Amino acid sequence: MYILHKFLVLFFLFVSIAEARDFFYEIKKASRDGIGKFYLGREISQVMGHRAAGWLERPEREQEERTDLLIESLELEPYHIVADIGAGTGYFTFPISSRVPQGKVLAVDIQSEMLEIIDARRNNAVYGQWSNIQTVLGTVISPNLPDETVDIILMVDSYHEFSNPREMGEAMVRALKPGGRIILVEYRLEDVSIPIKRLHKMSVRQSKKEMAALGLVFIKNKNILPQQHFMVFEKAKH
Ligand SMILES: C[S@@+](CC[C@H](N)C(=O)[O-])C[C@H]1O[C@@H](n2cnc3c(N)ncnc32)[C@H](O)[C@@H]1O
Secondary structure, three states, X not given: OHHHHHHHHHHHHHHHHHHHHHOOEEXXXXXXXXXXXXXXXXXXXXXXXXXXXXXXXXXXXXXXXXXXHHHHOOOOOOOOEEEEEOOOOOOOHHXXXXXXXXXXXXXXXXXXXHHHHHHHHHHOOOOOOOOOEEXXXXXXXXXXXXXXXXXXXXXXXXXXXXXOHHXXXXXXXXXXXXXXXXXXXXXXXXOOOOOOOHHHEEOHHHHHHHHHOOOOEEEEEEOOOOOEEEEEEEOOOO
16 A cells, blocks of 8 residues: 555645646647757747758858857866757867866767767777867767856857757756856848758847747857857856
8 A cells, every 4th residue: 555655645646746847848740851849939940850960060160150269259268168069070179179278178968879970980089189189979968967066158050950948958057057057059030141041040129038938148248250149158156
């Protein structure tokens, strides 16, 4: 009898936690590039599969997106611990690595095939190069990073794909050190001339709403990139 009672209590606890999580999302008919799941009014996009990895490494990308300016604007210190979440092929992980020689870059992705691309490239490096890169297999609800260990979280064109942005967001905030920053880089939804599918873009207004829901403070939107917002959010310093 006692065991049955305990089982029922645990069962109802589990069900109520699951319902509380679902409370954050609305399910509706999916649009062409979406998954039919809405968070704070935004439909979440489909994930870019690893078979499209070549597109992330296209040679014209540097000019199109001014990736040099993006990295410059991260204001990295040599000792920083940086998490590149939704790292893909590591397009940003590798150049960041040399900017944090006493620190580390944690390349997080949910697709192990993406992380294998990063590992293969790093393993072919000359001795010592890129030795501060670590790949981390995340889940849709967590980047699997220890609490209060990260100075900067960078997400380039990835956040809009997170199927569980609320849980991911809460886990990312836990992983940040007090005073740590989230840099959210997303194609500008406000600019219809940018030739990117709607669900793969985000507005400043929506981004602020979603980050505020996590308790993050909006610091600035650096207007430096040709097509993307570069939005900076901060975790309170305690
Ligand atoms: C469009 S790619 C961008 C890759 C890279 N940031 C870049 O700019 O080259 C988005 C990546 O986010 C990853 N992703 C999607 N949901 C994720 C999640 N919940 N956690 C970590 N990575 C995720 C995808 O697997 C994909 O590799």
